[in-house]
Amino acid sequence: MSGLFLSFEGGEAAGKSVQAARIAENLGSTGRDVLLTREPGGTPFAERIRDVLLHARDVDLTPEAQALLFSAARSQHTRDVIRPALAAGKVVVADRYFDSTLAYQGYGLGADLEGLRAMTRFAVGALVPQRTFLIDVPVAVTLARLATRSGTARWDRFHGDDRAFYERVRDGYLRLAAAEPGRFVVVDGDRPEETVAADIRRQVDQLLGLPA
Numbered sequence: 001m002s003g004l005f006l007s008f009e010g011g012e013a014a015g016k017s018v019q020a021a022r023i024a025e026n027l028g029s030t031g032r033d034v035l036l037t038r039e040p041g042g043t044p045f046a047e048r049i050r051d052v053l054l055h056a057r058d059v060d061l062t063p064e065a066q067a068l069l070f071s072a073a074r075s076q077h078t079r080d081v082i083r084p085a086l087a088a089g090k091v092v093v094a095d096r097y098f099d100s101t102l103a104y105q106g107y108g109l110g111a112d113l114e115g116l117r118a119m120t121r122f123a124v125g126a127l128v129p130q131r132t133f134l135i136d137v138p139v140a141v142t143l144a145r146l147a148t149r150s151g152t153a154r155w156d157r158f159h160g161d162d163r164a165f166y167e168r169v170r171d172g173y174l175r176l177a178a179a180e181p182g183r184f185v186v187v188d189g190d191r192p193e194e195t196v197a198a199d200i201r202r203q204v205d206q207l208l209g210l211p212a
Contacts, residue, residue, distance in 0.1 A: 003086035005127070006204065007097040010135035011169050012159055013145035014189045015196065019135055020095040022197045023204060027091055035085045038095040039074060042081045046073035057155050063109035067116055070101050075123040083127065097129060099176055104158065107172025108165055131207055133200055134177050135189040139166045 010016040024036035040050040049069050052059055085092050098120045105111040146159055177184035185203050189196055
């Protein structure tokens with residue numbers, strides 16, 4: 001693997017998708033070959049799974065079924081998109097990766113964490129991002145931001161008003177970050193978008209060995 005693999009994580013409405021897109025555009029503007037991708041998604045098969053996982057309101061899924069579907073999409077995505085891009089020397093920016101499954105289906109919904117970790121190893125092997133940016137916001141911010149979208153956004157399985165669920169997901173993410181401080185960078189997302197983006201860019205420049 002000769003490229004650079006960055007992932008962006010966070011709870012609902014934390015701003016991770018915005019920040020993933022910003023850093024991808026920023027790096028691309030400097031001449032770097034960048035691939036911005038997302039999970040679930042990134043391949044035609046995975047995008048079809050995404051539609052079921054997030055938007056199929058009539059399909060009731062257990063946490064375990066969710067995790068299996070996420071992992072199936074992730075396996076295809078890793079093999080067909082991420083690994084080839086890294087082998088070609090690209091910077092891969094992923095809007096979610098396997099930490100989402102641990103945080104949501106594991107900590108949030110109670111699926112067995114060791115089982116999820118084993119499933120992840122089976123799906124992606126040893127492919128781990130060099131840096132994972134956790135965009136962290138208080139749950140009150142999550143709920144307020146989601147409320148502004150209600151009635152206009154497409155129904156999403158993980159968008160609701162269950163404060164306890166979002167607290168468990170946030171706690172799970174912070175536990176994951178504390179367990180791997182060398183990989184995770186926790187970023188305060190309850191600030192102006194430009195300020196958050198500047199913090200992330202400084203971290204990425206340092207990772208690339210660029211002067212401050």
